[in-house]
Amino acid sequence: EYELQQPDGRQVAFLNDKVQVRPGKAITSKDKIIVKKPMLWSPENPTLYNLIVRIRDNEGNTIDGYRRRIGIRSIEFKGKDGFWLNGKPYESPLIGANRHQDFAVVGNAVANSIHWRDAKKLRDAGLKIIRNAHCPQDPAFMDACDELGLFVIVNTPGWQFWNDAPEFAQRVYSDIRNMVRRDRNHPCVWLWEPILNETWYPADFAKNTLDLVAQEYPYPYCYSGCDSEARGHEVYPVLFTHPANADKDWAIKKLDPKITYFTREWGDNVDDWNSHNSPSRVARNWGEQTMLIQAWHYAAPNYPYTCYDVLYRTPRQHVGGCLWHSFDHQRGYHPDPFYGGLMDVFRQPKYSYYMFQAQRSPKKQDRLFETGPMVYIAHEMTPFSPKDVTVYSNCDEVRLTYNKGGKSLTYTKPVSREGMPSPIITFKDVYNFMLDKNMSMKEGRQKEVFLLAEGLINGKVVATHKVCPARRPSKLLLWIDNENTELKADGSDFVTVIAAIADKNGNIKRLNNYYVKFHIEGEGRILGGANVLANPAPVKWGTAPILVQSTLKPGKIKITASVLFEGSQMPVSAELELESKPSAYPLIYASEEAALIPMKSDSQSFPITAKSQKELEKEKAVKEQNERKLKEVEQQQADFGEKK
Template sequence: MKSKHRVLIAIGAIILVLLLVFWSVIAEAQQVRPVLDGDTPVEDAGNRTVRYSTAGFYPVQGSGRSVMNMDPAWRFARGHHDGAWREDYRGDSAWQTVNVPHGLELLPVEASGGVNYRGEAWYRKYFQTPAGVKGKRLVLWFEGIMGKAKVWVNGRQVAEHFGGFLPVVADIGDAIRPDEGAINVVAVMADNGDDPTYPPGKPQAQLDYCYFGGIYRDVWLVATNKVYITDPNQTDRVAGGGLFFATTRLAENRSEAEVALRLNLANDTRRGASGRVEYTLVGPDGKIAASKTQSYSVAAGGDRTLDTKMTVRNPALWSPEHPNLYRLNVRVTDRRGVAVDGFMQRVGIRTVAFDPAQGFVLNGKPYPRKLIGGNRHQDYAVVGNALSNNLHWRDAAKLKAAGMEIVRNAHYPQDPAFMDACDELGLLVIVNTPGWQFWNEEPVFAERVYGDVRNMVRRDRNRPSVVMWEPILNETWYPEEFAGKVHDIVKEEYPFPGCYTASDSEAKGHEHFEIQFAHPALGEKESAAAHIDPEKVYFTREWGDNVDDWSSHNSTSRVARGWGEVPQLVQANHYAKNDYSSTSYDALYRAPVYHFGGTLWHPFDHQRGYHPDPFYGGLMDAFRRPKYSYEMFRAQNRRAEPMVFIAHEMTPFSPEDVTVFSNCDTVVLHTFVGPDTVWTYVRGRDCDTTGMPSPAIVFPRAWNFMKDKALSRSGRQGDAYILVEGIRNGQVAASQKKSMSRRPMKLELIVDREGVNAVADGSDLVTVVAQITDGNGMVKRLNNRSVRFAIEGEGRLLVPESQAAGVPLIWGEAPVLVQTTTTPGTVKVRAEIAGVQGDWTPHAAEIEFRTVAPLQDLIYMESEAERMEVPVAAAGNATTVGRRQSEDMLRQVEAQQEAFGEQR
């Protein structure tokens, strides 16, 4: 009886366990239904927290997959350190502690001419094994490590990588200590020294840009089950790996679209796996637009690629004006219905085509205007290429606000956060492979270029913003067969409709490519008109630069913001419309239909390797402070909110003529030059409307300092002003009023955020700008003082050593970078005039802003974060190049830029 009783108890226990398992399965199956974005936290009505992709996807709760942010608290040291890869290495006790993205050093504001550090650098991160990852597959996912890189976990090498612009992905499950709370160490060696075996390959002293160094993009720790969706940049599958989404058909009346889905699953277990894949496509309105279920089976230790299609009725199409994004939720379950993997990707439904008779065709219709945009280097003041995600977002937002519709990723794949912004804000993108004016005959170089081409397509193929691929090496004399090879690689990796490649029309093998880069053929101007292929379409990859020669770089297009209003006006008018042989905005608008647009070189000032001066040709400076040319670009967007901008500062040295930029139909200027003097400019009557949408408006002799002086001497300073009104539909739609700035009285502070919250992830960067103004708030542009900043709360000032005594006021402004901590809270910044304070020293200013919690868990040890100090500014080379050799190299640079038509 006792034996029978024990049996019954055992059976009961088994049944109870089975019931518990059953209910846990049901609970898990219920909770893993696709979770949508939901509400994002906001600081106030004007700001939001942007959600960025992580390791190529957006995490979904209850999917069996998690992602954690590894950016905070890395120990760092430059130079060679024997044995720093070892788990038991103790030489890092005196190393600096930094957060990534990190760029090796704080740079001078002008860091061109090879002043940046080049050579070996080391990072070590101590962290505890997170809860819930035991038995999971663990992946360390670096968005970018510059140069040659090796990665170790607990002394075991897990990755080696050559190149700085694409992901470094490593399985670390066998290297990490599995028990929760166990301490692990990741060691990274990053060497950004010159190396001709991988692209760009060219010595940095010969480059027209700087790529700096370090772990300069985000780092993620991804945990999945042993049955999982693969990563396209880790799994070497042609046109495969991970998730592939493409719009394959759009009805002529746009009533429905067909999308293709390709998914790669892997099984790292010792037995076969089977189940279902569920796709749920959620529209911009939050409603399910389409869904599909597919069965799968994957052999033990193998992988499987699944193809299917979905039809979407009445799709909300993606375009620059309406960048509609869908959320594609992917859920993989086992045969019991339990989730084993899944994530969300943001996708857009759209088709693109290029036609010599119609130009650029989007969603089946010719685009109604020329595609005008800009190139983009990932270069920012002080931090080099180590931008935070929000800085990348703000760059995209500023380009969009300038009226740009297309970005060329010069000369490498850009940060995923920048690409996320382009998708969401509606910026078309040309994706480039890394390279600039360099070819190495050694086979390893070409093989690494081919790998880069494949991986850039695999990384960015699902983005609606990407409309063409540029797989060639910029301005390079490569072998002709190379051009055909990279063209074919792109087509292999993207076998669906809508894949287009581009090349210089002057380059070897250009005939392989659907889109040709050239300057527009206009009248009697020198052009590529004799080489026009009627079967091709044309685009200007770089326009606007106007140097005397490629060594001196004197130019009407290169103007530092602090040089004042006349040089800025020269730049703006040069970019807008000129009467000499140089491609302008107006020239692109007048180009034939087969020439569908061009990208400006370059919207932001940036640092250069082979020249001591920064590139000053930006519409904005290195801190993204606007020049007059930025306002000229804004005025070309007739679809945007009405705007007027007075490109004149009313100083004693200002020109008598007053230039105004506006996108309004009629512009009226009121001034005090004569009694009730008014000038009216009517668009259409006063300009040729066949060119650029909004030419510069010049009101002759509308400013006179002596008239201002007379009013001021009689105590009537308030009567001395210029008022400009923009008229639309018979009503005043925009206005601006300017007066001469009088006595400098105070500092004022601006937080440049573009409506985005600062995130307390230890890495986010915010630009704070101090302006010196008179009592009425007019900026005193002509001022030689410096500003000293101080900070309280949850932030750190990043001030280069060259500005330790004070940040100079340039064109009336002094910008500084603030880096957040890992604790959400208030940041208070104070600015005062540097140096001895006198009775009449302009008043100091203070401003506060709040930081918000990050959307991902941060993985770091508190004891490591406590070592964090304000980064030390430093600059210096590990290697040097002899002057005579450098000058010989510069002549080679000049020859190549001349050969590729950059004088235009």
Template sequence: MRYLLVFTITVINMFAFNVYAEAISSRETPEFSTAGFFQIENGPRDIFSFNVGWRFYKGELEDASAPNYDDSMWEIVNCPHGLEYLPVDASGSINYQGPAWYRKHFTLPEDIEGKKHFLHFEAIMGKSKIWINGKLVKEHFGGYLPVVIDITDAVRFGGEENVVAVWADNSDDPDYPPGKPQGVLDFTYFGGIYRDVWLYSKYPVHITDPTLANTTAGGGVFVHYENLSEDSVDVIIATEIKNETMQKQTIQLSSSIQNDQQEDVGAKSNEISLAPGSCRTVRQKVSIEKPHLWSPDDPYLHKLITKVSKDSTLLDGQAIRIGIRKIEFRGKEGFLLNNKPYGKPLIGANRHQDFAHIGNALPNSLHWRDALKLRNANMEIVRSAHYPQDPAFMEACDQLGMFVIVATPGWQFWNEKEIFAKRVCQDIRNMVRRDRNHPCVIMWEPILNETHYPNTFAKRVHETVHEEFPFDGCYTACDGRANGSEYFDVIYGGKTDHRKSAFIREWGDNVDDWSAHNSTSRVRRSWGEAAQIIQARHYADPRPDYSWICIDSFYGNPAQITGGCLWHSFDHNRGYHPDQFFGGIADAFRQPKYSYYVIQSQRNPKSQIPYVENGPMVYIANEMTPFSSGDVWVYSNCEEIRLKVFGEVFDTIRPADLDADMPHPPVKFENVYNFMDLKQLHRAKKWDQAKIVAEGLIDGKVVASTTRMPAKRKHHLDLIIDSGGMPLTADGSDVITVIARMVDKDGNIKRLCDDRIVFEVTGPARLIDAKNIGTNPARLEWGTAPCLIQSTTEPGKITVRAKMLHEGINTPLPGEISFKSVPYAIRQIYEETACQAINADDLSVEEASDSETVRKLKKKLRTVQGELNELRLKEIGRQQTEFEN
């Protein structure tokens, strides 16, 4: 009988797989740029993923940059790579900080010989050095922006092997931003080559790369808009072209703008001359009639295709996505989009890109899913905390209709050395050059977060942004209490005693003090419904318990206060505190808490945004356990809410009648649930009545409903895939989350259980696992246990199975789910690939081999370090209190 049940559950899960596959194939899969551009059809550029097949060593070595260095015993890894896998709770600076080495052996294809060759790292954490065939070609300081290198003169062809060696060090270093030691930092310096790596080739006459060109307000392709109206717009395109030949070149530069049907809506072509070895920026104006404008409700993207030709021969070409829009901050009038007042507050969240187990080393798909989850939660703006985000995240925000405040790396730290300020300014230039064409960018934050820097520095960074973006629509943002705030375009803060528009950079956090960090807003998902309800109330409208900035207060503000970003979107790890930050609307795996749904309920029920969850919604924040409250909270965006409990219909509540400024306040039905009533229904076998039904009505009609049923006996493990509509790509690096849920025989999640389960994976994939991180076996928390599945370079069917750690006659049955990874469309260069999960070092100090004296010294050192940290915490708390809004 038990095996029959296992077979039945497998069939059910296979049905779920088919539905999952259908859902993915029914809509377009997002496409990501490569090295900052998109390939054009039959384009002359050659682009290769350089992520796969790096040999890795954690620690310092001598002569590891030499081409003939013996790295045969090193581990093989794929990028994005973050030095180690970590437990979900990785706060308190348990992560490795120090040097690490990467080496990659590769042979270049003969068909790209004669071109220019470039190596593009989207980011390397900390400071780094890069060698090609033993030649040092780059030294870089800073962990959040691209490192681009012309490697043409360093690589070999003719079947000869090349070796690239990278030394990366994420140790504390005050001479480049952020600069602050991790032990007193509110986030972590996860290390490694943690973003994508690309190798691409192009002809000697080509469009430059904006990072490598290092041209003020130039390099590559730079787009801005003038004279925008609903009737027409002028698209101004500046393109920098370089002639690296020894002859004068007469070429044609053509720019065409396409709609989403791949039809030209505007084009321009110019003939230009380039002297030998010269570089020139060409300015073109393309006028478009009746432009389809970009907005969060309609994030329409055009494609700008740029081509360089000579005598009908295509020499270079690339594409970028653009969104035609106009943004303005007009002081007391607030925020205007496309010449119209926005009409509502911009509400969103801050985002660190920290993810469970893998730190900052997220593949593009996880960045997309993060953006999608925030947009599904009805967030319209993200503040990058506290550094530029991954290019894939920016592209997702373009496509999903979510504004981004781009911040330079920095947090509560200033170094008087001129080299520090110089590197901050270079970071600012590079982040503007990287992100200037994104329609999602609404503000630039060039200041160092919560930092006391000189007034002259404030003026310098504000001017740096405007030097790099010298057109309308460029806005800098700064704390109202910070030095030099008078220079900036938008002020962070809730006071309106100035003429500029204001924005709340961080709202919602409610700690008792900056050492203990107890809070009504910081709630671990596993703490259950009572704690989650308090967090949701706190973010929505905490009255009358205490007064705090919340969603409701934004809707009561004047237009001058344009909105704010919640601190924080997702739970994340921190350097200076032993506790993970639990204030997210979802946990570190992005599993939602109740607060996710109370924010989601503010969306317009008539919205129709591509990719995003739309329409009326209703959510019940009560699990019907023996310990659940008698009050039932319902979150909905409907005009009326009707509740049925155990068959009894209660009075319909109109959220508009409640004392609130927000459009859809949470609704509480008081004292309607009683476990003893549920018990009587179960004893009487009236199973069909043992439920809570919430219905949302608009114009008197039911447009949304949901049912909550109590979970009975634990029956089996049910697996689901958190895909965000994206398949797992067989590129050697992609990651997808599979969640095991403990359910009863009807599929209701048993929240109150903490069993330990074991995951097994078969097929071309691997479970992200390592010693001592708690991945496998995993413990169920609030009824679920997620795991991360990483692709290999081979596509195919993958099966994930979950079972009880200790199985018996009456224990819950195993569950499994199957899905397919899809082929990777981009060419890859590698000679070897990782075939197993990374074996992380032990996370605790191995003291077994130490002498008694050494152990005592280490204990004493930890005690002294703890006392020193307490002193540092006081200073952190002082600064955070000072900058509180």
């Protein structure tokens, strides 16, 4: 029995079929459902239906069944006419990124909620396609891509390895069948990549893999892709290559009008594959200048290279590309981490993340992911910050104001131009630390020092971002990075909790060398412990993240964060409370097995104890008293300077 329901639960189609199955035998049943005026799935509007399948016995009792979310959509690759979705040419190149599903501390042992949050963060950044490098990823990620409107390239597991033994190819063929059978009902599947990544396999292998996908998905809208330089690529409808207008060393010299082209990896630009120096590889804690260079490299560098701008200048036949890579991660083949992500391994954004976000449409929509206008100032106002101020925005105009009563500058986006939707905005020779110093020290106008960016559309301010210089470290901030999802008490779910060093006004002090120690009470534990510097955690670029995992029991979790070496002049501690919720499904486990799972944080290198509210209030009072004393010293110093 098949019942198809709209998102609101209303039935739109129903079908049943009577079958007889003899003991020990199997049958195949084929049926077809017609849906009139369907709500079509797309990245912009990822509508999902519920297909409920039930098996009833002769008396009508339900004895088995399941629910599958499906989307109704058509995809076509039309060679020189490019990519078509739901019977129409798709409006723009599909820009996305590759993804490994590993995470800080836990590696590949990633909870389902993390897969959803990853997809949400990437969709917030305006990405519309993900390449599962280099293997099928958890079904939870595929579900999230269905829900959030992310196309996916699904890969056969394999990377730079071939064995001539016949059983090797047979095992790969088995992987392909299982891969397609598992994921073929996901509307997010844009393309199958059944070949082995960057591998010199025989030509007949390429043809066999293409045929296997067609056997497992013998329906329309089934397409597979292959590297343009690989053996046997001639039979594939979609080929991976670089656009000819960017990287002439890697691009195909002559395009076939029947073939559609896509760049499966772009952005990485190493000097060699041993040293791995690249303008794309930037750890977040390396600071402003390096992150600005990474963003420029990904956007539109002044040297010929595949970038966001280039992918928007290609003919329709080249339909987009996936950045290498969405997140920092620890590779298997090289000892050094990969630092080329838009976000670090804890999913904390770099400047490039906001540059990508500025390429999304400014149109506001009611979606699970972020939409609408944005503006972001990529400048920290430190003594080492550049004179030029970089801003990322998808608005028609950006107005930048420097200090209260100071100068105001306006950028207007060209109405008609080729290339990326929103070029990087640079306001030249704006910031001057000496002006900050003079206003702060001589004129007592420290609060009037700031950068304010206002994004305007049709003359109205629709987005703002303000940056102030961070003054003396005064307190810790503590927040949860969970994309508004709840922590489930299933013993494996976890959330990221981030501590930051800030001044008294809450401005994050990016440049400091503190360590933060965490204490946790209640139904949670800190993952990693002292073994991987998870606790105490080093502050990098102003923040120190940890992973907090649930126990098997729902309840409150209290987290306290303090600087490692406390004292009367040190930043005040912070507290945060969250609550884990009951698991969505019954947990099946033996009590003796559960007893083996540590439900408290791993052992610490430093003794950490929770603080009472009274102790925290006292600590804050001492801090305020010390600040008053420092103000007195500051005034004495200022008076001395004036007399001199």
